[in-house]
Amino acid sequence: MKLSQLLSIGILILVSTTTSPAFARDANKTQYPIVFAHGMAGFDDILGYDYWGDDYGVYVLDTCQWGEYYCNHDIHSGQESFVASVTPFAGSEQRGYELYQDIEGYLASSGHSYVNIIGHSQGGLDLRKAAKLLQDNRGYRVVKYGISISSPHRGSPIAQYVLNLQPGVQSVLATLADYFGNTIYSGGNDAIAALKQLVNHDFDPNDGVTTGTYAFNQNYPAGSANIERSRSFLTGQDNGNMNPALYLLKELWTEIDGDGYASYDANGDGALGTGDGDASDNDDDGLVGINSQQMGYRLEYWECYGCLDYVWAQSNTGYVGDLNAPNQTQMTSHAWKINQDHLDVIGVPPDTFDEMEFYAAITDFIADNGF
Amino acid sequence: MSEKTISKPWVVFLLVAIVVSACFGLFWQTPEQAVSDEVHAPMLTATAVGNVEPTENDRGRPELNEVDEAQFIADLTQKFASVIEVKHAQIRLLEQLISYLKSRYPEDWESRVEALLAQMYPDLAAELLAKYQSWSNYNAWLLTERDVLRAMSPAERRDALWAKRFDAFGADAEQIWAAELRNRKIEEALIAVDEMAEGLPEEKLTQFVASVRDALGDKAEPLLATRRTELMDRFLSLDSVQQELRNLPDSTRLASLREIRSGLGMDAQALDRWTALDKRRDELWTTGSNYMEQRQSILAEYTGGEQRRRLQALQTALFAEQSELIQREEQSGFFRFAGERRIGRE
Numbered sequence: 229m230k231l232s233q234l235l236s237i238g239i240l241i242l243v244s245t246t247t248s249p250a251f252a253r254d255a256n257k258t259q260y261p262i263v264f265a266h267g268m269a270g271f272d273d274i275l276g277y278d279y280w281g282d283d284y285g286v287y288v289l290d291t292c293q294w295g296e297y298y299c300n301h302d303i304h305s306g307q308e309s310f311v312a313s314v315t316p317f318a319g320s321e322q323r324g325y326e327l328y329q330d331i332e333g334y335l336a337s338s339g340h341s342y343v344n345i346i347g348h349s350q351g352g353l354d355l356r357k358a359a360k361l362l363q364d365n366r367g368y369r370v371v372k373y374g375i376s377i378s379s380p381h382r383g384s385p386i387a388q389y390v391l392n393l394q395p396g397v398q399s400v401l402a403t404l405a406d407y408f409g410n411t412i413y414s415g416g417n418d419a420i421a422a423l424k425q426l427v428n429h430d431f432d433p434n435d436g437v438t439t440g441t442y443a444f445n446q447n448y449p450a451g452s453a454n455i456e457r458s459r460s461f462l463t464g465q466d467n468g469n470m471n472p473a474l475y476l477l478k479e480l481w482t483e484i485d486g487d488g489y490a491s492y493d494a495n496g497d498g499a500l501g502t503g504d505g506d507a508s509d510n511d512d513d514g515l516v517g518i519n520s521q522q523m524g525y526r527l528e529y530w531e532c533y534g535c536l537d538y539v540w541a542q543s544n545t546g547y548v549g550d551l552n553a554p555n556q557t558q559m560t561s562h563a564w565k566i567n568q569d570h571l572d573v574i575g576v577p578p579d580t581f582d583e584m585e586f587y588a589a590i591t592d593f594i595a596d597n598g599f
Numbered sequence: 600m601s602e603k604t605i606s607k608p609w610v611v612f613l614l615v616a617i618v619v620s621a622c623f624g625l626f627w628q629t630p631e632q633a634v635s636d637e638v639h640a641p642m643l644t645a646t647a648v649g650n651v652e653p654t655e656n657d658r659g660r661p662e663l664n665e666v667d668e669a670q671f672i673a674d675l676t677q678k679f680a681s682v683i684e685v686k687h688a689q690i691r692l693l694e695q696l697i698s699y700l701k702s703r704y705p706e707d708w709e710s711r712v713e714a715l716l717a718q719m720y721p722d723l724a725a726e727l728l729a730k731y732q733s734w735s736n737y738n739a740w741l742l743t744e745r746d747v748l749r750a751m752s753p754a755e756r757r758d759a760l761w762a763k764r765f766d767a768f769g770a771d772a773e774q775i776w777a778a779e780l781r782n783r784k785i786e787e788a789l790i791a792v793d794e795m796a797e798g799l800p801e802e803k804l805t806q807f808v809a810s811v812r813d814a815l816g817d818k819a820e821p822l823l824a825t826r827r828t829e830l831m832d833r834f835l836s837l838d839s840v841q842q843e844l845r846n847l848p849d850s851t852r853l854a855s856l857r858e859i860r861s862g863l864g865m866d867a868q869a870l871d872r873w874t875a876l877d878k879r880r881d882e883l884w885t886t887g888s889n890y891m892e893q894r895q896s897i898l899a900e901y902t903g904g905e906q907r908r909r910l911q912a913l914q915t916a917l918f919a920e921q922s923e924l925i926q927r928e929e930q931s932g933f934f935r936f937a938g939e940r941r942i943g944r945e
Contacts (some may be wrong), residue, residue, distance in 0.1 A: 534674030
């Protein structure tokens with residue numbers, strides 16, 4: 229056999245055994261596990277799979293064992309993750325503390341020293357407090373990526389609307405039970421505290437406590453002190469495509485005008501900023517205006533038809549480190565907003581949003597950037 | 600031009616060496632390689648300054664050209680080819696197809712579904728189209744019945760949803776929502792052990808794990824291996840388990856917790872980490888209970904500035920660097936040591 233032929237065969241064997249088919253890009257495995265932090269309500273189903281799942285109950289980071297079908301085929305079979313469960317209705321001081329405790333437990337179980345946290349809705353606030361407690365108690369920065377999705381970092385007008393018993397709301401408890409189920413009546417829940425948390429200012433200056441996102445943001449900032457990389461996804465959608473539960477809010481109650489700039493709650497709706505005069509321009513996701521959602525850098529989500537989706541960090545709207553003082557662009561720009569409502573990105577049907585690919589793409593993004 | 604020839608033993612040796620090194624390269628990586636291989640672009644090394652940190656925009660990014668429809672259809676067909684008989688996969692395929700069509704043809708996307716299904720899977724086109732119609736009907740029902748569903752209890756709502764699923768999809772509903780059914784079985788196993796009249800926590804855990812194995816068969820072990828901490832958290836959250844654990848003396852409780860975790864398959868190292876965490880938490884809660892008692896006395900005996908000063912001094916004495924955090928929590932209305940401790944979880 230000739231040397232050149234032999235080397236050709238050898239190279240062919242090497243190439244064919246050490247590369248993957250180009251069309252089969254799967255999410256890479258993250259170096260540190262991913263912790264999921266759910267939003268308000270969020271945990272009345274077993275293990276949170278139905279929250280962090282597709283619309284049929286398959287957990288979004290369920291790894292595939294040999295021959296298994298009901299799992300996420302787009303992720304690495306060794307991907308590690310943990311689903312935290314905190315009190316469904318409570319302020320983020322409490323929920324963040326509970327999230328911290330859950331993560332400490334997971335670190336004990338797994339032997340890991342670092343985590344990435346993905347928080348949906350109020351979970352995006354909770355993760356900031358958990359990151360602070362982890363840093364304080366372990367003496368190092370435990371949280372690598374802290375990613376919020378649809379989070380009301382600067383308040384949600386719906387929270388104040390319900391607390392004020394505005395038209396359509398007879399009772400705070402009954403209203404929350406209507407929308408989130410009877411979990412609200414379970415022991416340990418505090419609906420009022422949960423809603424006060426999501427109003428920007430201190431909702432009741434005479435109740436003896438200081439609540440709201442403004443105070444919380446001062447105590448638990450984004451930035452790199454406790455979270456190595458703070459990132460956020462923004463969601464917003466027009467009424468026609470809104471989840472029925474959220475559409476009802478718009479039908480009966482109020483339509484959020486959530487893309488105007490102000491350094492204070494200029495329109496008095498309970499969220500920092502104001503509107504631009506047009507409430508129907510996809511400037512909210514049914515519960516949160518886009519001017520409330522950016523933390524750190526924005527993330528772009530690109531839905532790839534026929535291949536695994538992509539996520540990138542985008543810096544052209546700048547970095548929101550001081551969550552109480554975003555600039556005009558950060559409060560008004562629709563750039564990189566995902567055209568989905570507040571509930572599409574979790575397992576609440578009906579929608580055609582592909583939760584499995586979305587979270588696989590986030591996993592891939594985190595892995596590709598070293599964490 | 601002459602070329603050298605190689606003797607047969609050398610050929611065999613070289614080929615074996617190449618194959619062995621290829622396999623070695625395929626299955627073995629240093630930890631450093633495992634990380635660097637996953638990073639498509641240079642890792643972020645700059646240190647964040649103040650509130651601003653650099654971003655990671657150098658990640659490899661493909662050209663996002665207009666979607667080539669023929670390529671999309673080919674990719675989607677291939678992606679689902681091996682699982683297309685699974686009913687849940689059929690629904691996922693439909694959702695991805697609809698999502699694409701809605702984005703590309705917002706005006707007339709519905710009219711294109713049938714033709715594309717026929718193009719993708721000619722032999723299954725009729726079944727897939729029927730599935731699409733069932734899916735549409737089911738989702739339309741969710742919309743029209745939203746008020747009725749919201750007014751139901753969770754159990755009533757679950758029954759109503761399943762009735763409609765069977766109505767829309769027939770027996771296929773059980774395949775489409777197979778994961779939800781699996782989750783439900785775990786929930787039922789938890790409810791059953793919570794309702795057991797008697798039994799130590801570790802005995803209940805044994806029963807719970809046995810129920811999960813019975814219910815899930817060969818799917819049980821992967822679940823127990825990968826979701827161990829979540830299962831433990833849910834088990835420890837049961838009222839009856841908490842009650843039993845509260846009744847145990849400290850040392851017995853630590854042993855019981857260790858046995859529970861061992862029963863879920865944790866290894867010796869994990870059990871030791873947990874025991875250390877349990878002890879730290881026990882100490883903190885002893886301090887916390889002490890704090891709440893002294894706090895109550897201060898509130899009863901003092902008012903105004905003196906009360907504030909004494910409370911602050913107590914917090915500093917007991918919690919040191921954490922005292923500011925405790926103060927902030929209390930200002931927001933949260934008292935972490937006021938309620939009943941969730942043993943094994945805090």
